[in-house]
Amino acid sequence: MQEDLPLPEGFVRDFNASRDIEGLQDDYQSLGRQLRRRGIDIEPIRRKVAAFSVALPTWGAGRGGTRFAKFPFDGAPTSIYEKLADCAVVQQLCRITPRVSPHFPWDCVADYVALRELGASLGLGFDAVNSNTFQDQPEQKHSYSAGSLSSAQAAVRDQAVDHNIECIRIGKILGSKAITVWVGDGSNFPGQQDFTRAFDRYLESAARIYAALPGDWKMLLEHKLFEPAFYSSVLQDWGSSILAAQQLGEQAYCLVDLGHHAPTTNIEQIVARLHRFGKLGGFHFNDSKYGDDDLDSGAINPHQLFLVFNELIEAESNAKGSFAPAYLIDQSHNVTDPIESMLASAEAIVCAFAKALIVDREALLYAQESNDVMMAFQSLRQAYRTDVTPLIAQARVDAGGAIDVLGAFRASGWRKTQARRRQRLAPGTGIV
Numbered sequence: 001m002q003e004d005l006p007l008p009e010g011f012v013r014d015f016n017a018s019r020d021i022e023g024l025q026d027d028y029q030s031l032g033r034q035l036r037r038r039g040i041d042i043e044p045i046r047r048k049v050a051a052f053s054v055a056l057p058t059w060g061a062g063r064g065g066t067r068f069a070k071f072p073f074d075g076a077p078t079s080i081y082e083k084l085a086d087c088a089v090v091q092q093l094c095r096i097t098p099r100v101s102p103h104f105p106w107d108c109v110a111d112y113v114a115l116r117e118l119g120a121s122l123g124l125g126f127d128a129v130n131s132n133t134f135q136d137q138p139e140q141k142h143s144y145s146a147g148s149l150s151s152a153q154a155a156v157r158d159q160a161v162d163h164n165i166e167c168i169r170i171g172k173i174l175g176s177k178a179i180t181v182w183v184g185d186g187s188n189f190p191g192q193q194d195f196t197r198a199f200d201r202y203l204e205s206a207a208r209i210y211a212a213l214p215g216d217w218k219m220l221l222e223h224k225l226f227e228p229a230f231y232s233s234v235l236q237d238w239g240s241s242i243l244a245a246q247q248l249g250e251q252a253y254c255l256v257d258l259g260h261h262a263p264t265t266n267i268e269q270i271v272a273r274l275h276r277f278g279k280l281g282g283f284h285f286n287d288s289k290y291g292d293d294d295l296d297s298g299a300i301n302p303h304q305l306f307l308v309f310n311e312l313i314e315a316e317s318n319a320k321g322s323f324a325p326a327y328l329i330d331q332s333h334n335v336t337d338p339i340e341s342m343l344a345s346a347e348a349i350v351c352a353f354a355k356a357l358i359v360d361r362e363a364l365l366y367a368q369e370s371n372d373v374m375m376a377f378q379s380l381r382q383a384y385r386t387d388v389t390p391l392i393a394q395a396r397v398d399a400g401g402a403i404d405v406l407g408a409f410r411a412s413g414w415r416k417t418q419a420r421r422r423q424r425l426a427p428g429t430g431i432v
Contacts, residue, residue: 004121006088007412015408016397024403027390034386035358042391045357050395052353054285054327055099055127056342058107061086064294064332073337075419080107081118082422086339088122093408094346095401099127101328102174104167105137112173119174127178128220128282128326129171133160134184134228147185149205150198150234157205164209172214178326180255181209182222186229186236195232202234203244210248220255220281220326221245225262227292237261238270245279253281257330258297258308259288268307275315282326283308285349294332296341298348305348306384309356317361337415343405347392354388 032042061083062076077083084100091097100119109115119126133148141159146152148160160183168179185202187193210219223241224233235241238254245252254274261267274280285305287295298305316323329349333341360379367376393403402408 005092005123006085007092007414011412012092012400012402012408015411016403019403019407021397021403024390024393024397028394031386031388031390038358038360038382040358040360045354046391046395046398048357049350049354049391050399052350053096053098054329054346054349055101056087056090056097057328057330058083058087058100058102060329060331060333060342061338062333063338064334066332066334071334075415075417075422078422080109080115082418083107084115084119084122084124085418087342088124089339089409089412089414090342090346091123093402093405094343095396095399096350097329097342097346098123099125101127101130101180102170103130103132104163104170105132108170112170116174126171126174126176127328128180128218129167129174129176129178130180130182131164131167133163134182144184147183147193147198147234149181149183150185150202152193152198152201157201161205161208165212168209168212168214168217171217177216178218178220179209179213180220180222181206182224183234184224184228186226186233187231188229189231192231198234199240203247206244206248206252210252213251217251218281218326219248219252221248221252222255222257222260222284224257224260224292238274242274242277242279245281246277252279254279255282255284255326256280257284257286258305259284259286259292259294259330263288263290267304268311271308271311271315275311275319278320280315280325282328283312284328284330285345286329286331294330296331296333296336296348297329297345298352302348302352303384305352306355307380309352310359310380313353313356313359314361339409339415340406343409347405350392351388354391355383355386358386358388359383 035042058080063071063073077086087100116126133144136143142156144156149157151157164179164181171179213219221235221241221244223235223237225236226233235244241254245254256270258267271280285297287297287300289295289300329342329345331341331345364376364379367379397403
């Protein structure tokens with residue numbers, strides 16, 4: 001299918017021509033010489049960076065808001081069609097976000113074949129589908145206020161299971177290969193629920209969803225330390241998540257959201273543990289300062305993002321079978337333009353990936369096995385200090401992306417154009 005890219009044909013090429021392409025090439029060659037002195041060939045690294053991808057969330061295309069307020073902005077997408085168009089802009093500029101992850105019922109439409117075809121025309125495929133049993137919808141019969149998959153009421157559990165199975169049905173039409181299941185179930189008061197019985201009900205419900213999986217699908221279990229349940233959460237940490245995944249079966253995996261942990265949690269160690277037992281399913285990338293803040297990836301602790309990727313690279317090099325974790329940007333853009341935040345986050349993520357690729361693995365292993373603490377640490381620190389932005393930009397330009405993604409987006413005038421256009425549309429339809 002011919003791609004109908006959102007920005008005018010030739011815009012990125014013309015934008016790049018107005019920038020210092022020769023300077024970028026000089027910087028890239030300089031980085032190559034620097035890496036060669038360390039015994040690293042830059043070209044295999046560039047090819048791996050070019051092959052890297054991370055999915056975009058359809059919900060991330062809008063203004064997330066907080067528990068207290070939500071601040072709308074001109075040109076905000078009001079339908080899945082407009083969300084796809086905005087995500088296509090991100091992909092057109094950065095070239096590493098070729099898939100979107102839809103959320104239901106937020107993204108429900110009448111014709112999913114047409115939705116899949118629209119995505120393809122924009123150069124986008126569909127990643128994992130996401131179910132929603134953490135809030136009530138106007139048409140639903142039973143409330144999730146006291147839980148969904150772990151509810152004490154069988155009718156509520158049935159409703160939640162049926163919704164997840166419906167998401168799988170939609171996902172099959174869209175070409176997805178996974179479902180992410182996160183529930184807000186838990187308690188806000190001691191004694192509100194029995195911890196064991198609630199977990200058993202969750203497992204029983206999850207098993208029914210698992211039974212509906214196609215043979216080539218994954219079921220990604222997402223845990224969360226707190227919110228909206230502030231005393232206890234049914235699936236509160238990676239330990240409960242891996243126990244559930246192991247009980248469900250080979251197609252069940254654990255999904256790690258970087259924001260869903262206590263501030264002092266060693267997330268990179270969780271990566272190693274989940275990989276060791278074959279249950280590392282994927283990552284939702286964001287950042288946090290105080291709690292589950294859903295801030296832009298790398299905004300607060302870029303070093304932690306690098307350490308996470310260091311463990312992912314290590315896991316891939318020691319994988320016993322295929323290694324294909326699902327990567328997704330999962331953020332709440334409260335005060336920024338969502339497109340700009342997703343562009344900046346995609347760059348932060350791929351930069352962390354590239355830095356992890358240039359770690360001298362042989363030197364690191366030798367230092368570890370020799371108990372040379374300082375040199376083991378320096379093996380990581382040397383890679384982290386390296387400016388890999390010329391490598392990232394060169395790989396992006398080679399793929400048809402913009403040399404400066406934020407500069408290109410602002411120069412495109414996309415948001416202003418869409419603000420005028422979307423004011424003329426019937427709300428939520430994408431139709432003038």
